[in-house]
Amino acid sequence: MFSRRLFLQGAALTGLSSLLPAALLPAWARSASDGNTGLSPATATEFNLSIGRFPVRIGGRGGEALGVNGTLPAPLIRFREGDEITLNVTNTLEEDTSVHWHGLLVPFQMDGVPGVTFPGIRPGETFTYKYAVPQSGTYWYHSHSGLQEQEGLYGPIIIDPKHHDPVTYDREYVLVLSDWSFESPYRIFAKLKKMSDAYNYQQRTVGDFLKDAQEKGLGAAWDERAMWGQMRMSPRDIADVTGATYHYLINGHSTADNWNGIFRRGERVRLRIINASAMTIFNVRLPGLPMTIVAADGLNVQPLEVDEFQMGVAETYDVIVEPKDDQAYAFVAESIDCSGQAVATFGPKPGMRAEAPALRGVPTLTMKDMGMDHGAMGHDDMKMDSMDMAAMDHSEMDHAAMGHDMGGMSMDHSAHGMVDDASWPVEKKDIKRGPGVANVAMMPMSRLDEPGIGLEDVAHRVMRYSQLRSLTRNPDLRPPGREMEIHLTSNMERYMWSFDGVKFSEVTEPIIFHEGERLRVTLINNTMMPHPIHLHGMFFDLVNGGGDHKPRKHTVIVKPGEKLSFDVSADHVGDWAFHCHLLYHMHAGMMQVVSVLPSTDKKMMDHEHMDHDMMDHSAMGHDTHGETK
Template structure:
């Protein structure tokens, strides 16, 4: 249903605004329209307007909510170290906001209503101001309701003060997204009634017969009965699929043929941003290797691959160097293989690469149930934990009675905290394990190279080489039948206490995915170091995919005081409750024991030579219980 104001705006704009080119910013137009990847908004002061406007996607007309009348929004580009002012005006009939994803802004400029600020009321203008000392590929989007699904997102690039460490001749921004002509509120309502409403990839009788032929009738029956007992489908890969989604690259469906041009022998930088609401994409360019040089805006030691999985809200920068005058298909295929967006990289404008056929639908395995490994061997690539303070053990994980006391928990060989199955916890991973060596669901059997998190190394040494002082363990939980998503079985609206960090501390956050879906988890306001065996060069990210049945750790330095959102970046999961608040408490307000050199280090020596680099594979599993870190565990807080 359209309001009278929206209907008038749609009617007035239909005659001039339904052309695809008119609805795209210059950077997102195809090469035949003159685009060379140039930005549209540069400088230090920007004016953005949030409004509704008509769009035409894949030959159909719709109504978008977006920025400056384009889908995606304009490319905002500025330089590291500049004083930036962005005026955002709300022309909607409801509140709105803009969150600057991955940017280290003051918390009151982070753009999360109810956490960082009240939001932007209809008719009001809010001014964001900051000065940033980092650079790279980022993006921005609404954090209000379900507006992001309606087109409220756009790319953002911060150019570095110093030259990039890798050379290239031209660049293109690729914004991947999913669009539905259904209202996002209707989509959410259907998911609440039946979580597999959009899953048309369920297993059939021919699948069962194929399993019986391959594994034997008894094994095939046992497997079907096991999945049935859990009331889960091994094809439950995405909640919202190509049944309603049109997948886009820079606002173009495959039929629209977004194309970029190159000259043979050139090096082309592709800045790839997953700005979708619910879709993890597998990105590849058949016949053209990719050199991954940055993740989530920060430079990496280059690694060459042929395909990678990119979670919602992640970004990757890659360099490609075509030597011939062929056309190349840039393919973003949804994780469940229900659809894809294909764009063209070619030597001349207007050329179109052949879209590859969709590949067979992946099937979940025992590992995705959290039953494929030994429960204790869950961080095979983690760093040595010697020197870590395990004395403060207050983390409650009881889904029924927890007061969400997110303190550090035992690492001394005692029993792991258990989570009680309540209405929000349908399953618990029995044997969670590290899956950092795996490229992502559906990519482990590909004939070409696929990227895994274990391959990533930061180009520069991590800025904080201290070992964690404590560990927080957090479970990713769900009840698919009720479409409930949460942390530790508690949805956001029922949380009574935030997760507390203390200014200056080094903390390890370990996440256990008890669900059977991958979750791109995003922490606002700070980068984290992914514990992947990288020693002093762990990849630094702001968003990480936690695979089903996985136990994954990140190390965080709590430098930015304030309240920060922490959530799954699958929009409807966050909307259903998979969100928390991380409060970084200032040193003056910290408990007394934390004001008194609580980590046992001489902070006057922090600028001296770093400790020896841990060897890959070192972890606490190889030490005796109770004394592997040289600390006493008899005293619990």
């Protein structure tokens, strides 16, 4: 908790953390490691971070975490927009490490991705990050080395605006959502490689079949099961790693720990919510208390009142709640597959415990999630007389001939901001076919106006990407000069993940942007799972029908079978990671590098010596154990 009034008392001249007494800084979180006081600066704008291992206690059980300054989550770092700050990161581990400043527009040498922007921080060494950023809002930081993020190396960042904050509030809390396992993340990854559904204990049963047969008829239920069986897919493949091994945490605390937030009735309370999990997409709600979304991925949006929203890994949302009653409210972060949840309590008195709601029913995927929405074409999902889906050989099908480029389809995406007849050139790569590509979506479509898997039929208001609007006008209103398509590809059974059928260790050249250009990136999800896709170094404008107020984001969930686009201005020269933020997907290969090449029209003092054509991309973190270091 941080009082808005205290902020106003100290915010006039310099960074918040340098003015307020230390006793006022800690209230953002009690962590799993005996208290988290925030990171007190060594000077007004200098911070010291020490990465190491330390004991934690989660849900009454002891374990060991890898993190910053002995806390889980890592300490809150808070500074002011435009301030030049220094962060000295010391590695006390026996392995390399790194820190990436997620969503921050830092020079690429400060971005913290080993093998892409710097070599990493060796054991016993200190690396100094220095930067000033032209932004404010809610962000976070985490390791980009191996699977350290899963072990606890993640923490929040709050950047206070240099001038006026359009969001008024009386009190604020930072809520870091995460997933924790007492298993080694490398053991988890090894299990997934051997059997991708090792943690999925929610498969359909004979009872489910009998229920479907009663509702749809025996023949339809049997045909549907046969189709899924032939494709060796499960309609319950919602999450790779589940509550079978995960403890879901809020500020390092499980539901049993009952993390508390305090408010006074009638206050405007700002919740800065960060999904810092490794693999868990969360559904967030406060039953009985509406939320007004005021920021997404750190940037202000037009206020949108909802009752729930689905939150991808690495996304951040700021919401305002205004409790009218002196009662305890449950803050609920439920995993997308409903295998578990983290519940905290907000109330007028310390120590209150809100009643945790029961877990909801497990979602089941449909034809639409396979990129084959026959319902939209006049076919019944379960009765496909004209197509024997069970006999289809997806690996040999000529998908190019079936209009996968959308050019031969009459589907109208204009309502969601999609443009089918673009006047700019569209660059389409052939998907590299092989064992890493098990499926290609036959009919990808816009799903921006859908709330997310499992939330389609809830009775209350759920946020949709199509509803988000930037509070201010988009800074670059030029139409794209070109468009590129990137396919999200996988073989779930073999746990292989990639872009365009090429995993990171096999990439021979980067994705090229040219400084100053405006381009459209279109993502097509050929997999059966949602992917939070993150672009380092740049914000993009999500093409959602928002006109000149498109939401500006750094991470977006691409639903199964979905085709979505974002426009980006390539104004940040350097090499930038581009990847799925599901940690084990990235580790298995769903990552590439975007190189923004300097313009030849003007001199780039810091970058004119760079020769990207001669860059050794084979050395960009491609190891044999995983796909990223």
